[in-house]
Amino acid sequence: MNRPTRRAVLLAGAAAALLPAPPAAAAAPTEAAPAAEPAPASQPYASYWYPDSLPAGTPGPGVTWRSLSTWSAATDPDLALNASTVPLARRFTPTPANTTARAGQARVQALVSFGPTSGNPSQGSATADYYALTHWAYLDELVFWGGSAGEGLILAPNAPVVDAAHRHGVPVLGNVFLPPVAYGGQLRWTRDLVRRDASGRHPLAAQLVAVAAAYGFDGWFxxxxxxxxxxxxxxxxxxxxTELRTLAAARGHRVTWYDAMTVDGQVAWQGALDDRNQDFFQAADDMFVDFRWSAESxxxxARTAEQLGRDRYELWAGVDVESSGTGTVVDWDAIVPSDAPHVTSIGFxxxxxxRDHLPAGRTPEDFHAADDRFWTGRSLDPSRPDTGDVWRAPAVSVADRSTVTAVPFASVFNTGHGLRWYEDGEVTSDTPWNQLGLQDRLPSRRWAVRTEGRRPAVRLDFADAWRGGNSVLVEGELDRPAVVDLYATRLTAGPHTVVELTHRADSGDVRVELAVATAEPEAAGQAPPYTYLPLPKVRAAGHGGWRTSTVRLTGLSGTLHALGVRLTSLAGSVPVRWRLGGLAVHDGEAATPSAPVRPRITAARGGDLRLAWRPSRGAVRHYTLHRVLPDGARRFLAATCQHACFVAGLTPAPGERAARLELRAVGELYTSSAPVTLTHPW
Incomplete structure (x- = not known):
């Protein structure tokens, strides 16, 4: 990459962010019978390895040196806590929200460091300050970026990242980073990675594929x-x-090559596809082109790729936004010209x-405002992009995608982090949290608002929620009706299909209508052809004034192509604050999964516990774990898509001899199974 300052930042940041780990101890295997005295519980972290040989000396605090050559799924003590359970969803491309976004041309890849190489918790942590990526609709490939000479070079994505990406149809790649010599790289690690066995095969190619299959992600960068x-x-x-791609393809996985090493074994970043790296491009599924590209290169x-019989959009033109973000100077016309076919894809x-450029004390709202600016553009509305914005956001050039294709479907607009945890409008934990795997399928067009009057502001708000950690807040002076697009869908509506909205008016008298489109717009940039259905008299839904309205799709049938809401002020041009806490589409009674099977505490140390169980029958969105206090109050502890979890820091309540825990399975419509109870004696 020839960017030493970036490498220095990467390595220093990884070292500074290390979390001290408790003394390591292997937990009992998930399916093993519990021991009479469980082993000590340790915090699980995302996995990382060296190819084979380890560095000289001893690892730093919180770092565990491991060799990929000796890894096996059967002996991995953290596999149950690190393996994704959400399959990669299929997605579709609706009619683009604007006239500049194109389908079938440039794609978008992102290289993201969600945490340090070591000390990156497997299933989230007790802070809302997290890179909770939500604009998956524009992404085609996510790389779980990281690695350092002092910690490990091969990173497996942790489960929450993969679960959230898969729910939105985005494949996730693990990262193999062989660092420059100036940053501790040793050529023996490269030789370890590519060595052959007696039969001429590359054993670590098979190991990489085995890791991806066991952990549930989609290939390697x-x-x-x-x-x-x-x-x-x-x-x-x-x-x-070549061997890695062959083995990966048999599993439906991908291999992306970075433009660094050339066919002569040297590292010479080309900033182009040419005769020094095209053999690697041909061996892989696609290639990240180093940042030194030019319009000419x-x-x-692009021409070379097509001459090789490949798609030009299998080339990701690197755009380094680590330091300047939306202030980065980019020759966008060299990648995604507005008046000609796109040249290549984009690799951020x-x-x-x-998140990282924001000052200390940043809030989730601060982060999402900056993230919306990055992905949507200065207008903050993909249906009306600001063509004068020098930052050409993905929404300006790339058509959004959606995975909302089957009934039942529900969303509480959960972003995967929050300042508190809400259930039915009530706070059941006041501890900040992040767990990206709990993220809902979120609206792809944030936020497309259609009005002939003043445009209200729409944002994800963390001050209150129906479930999870946030709701959607619409605020402003509604001098004319305003339609907020929510979801592009491909849902089949039948005679019993209903849509439920859970909502609340904080201020202002607002008429709410459900907007439903049963066809696509006639052209890009046009509004969906909505039919507006009034909400019936609402029923009380829970704490905090939340209400749930059920709308029957009378007279509508076939495929639902879009869902939204139309808001009209009933008191003239006065400030309005209206929240949407949940949306559900179903054909009748909600199916409830069965209770989790054989839950048990597999490891314990004081108030730190590891738990495991067998999957419930039926469709499960996630599992929740609560503590029942002596006075009967229920306190939320954790939620996960996996069949195992870790909780830390429990302490006895006054007079309590054993902690009582309740585990539930939660279905697609947020219906919960009967609880199963575990106790932990103090």
Missing amino acids: LNAETGGGDSALGADMLGFV LASS YRPEWT
């Missing part, structure tokens, strides 16, 4: 930047990539700038 190699090493690397790269390096 290969970034070989350790210099000093020769043509023999280049040939070994090419053989390794990208145009040449470190878009978590939207």
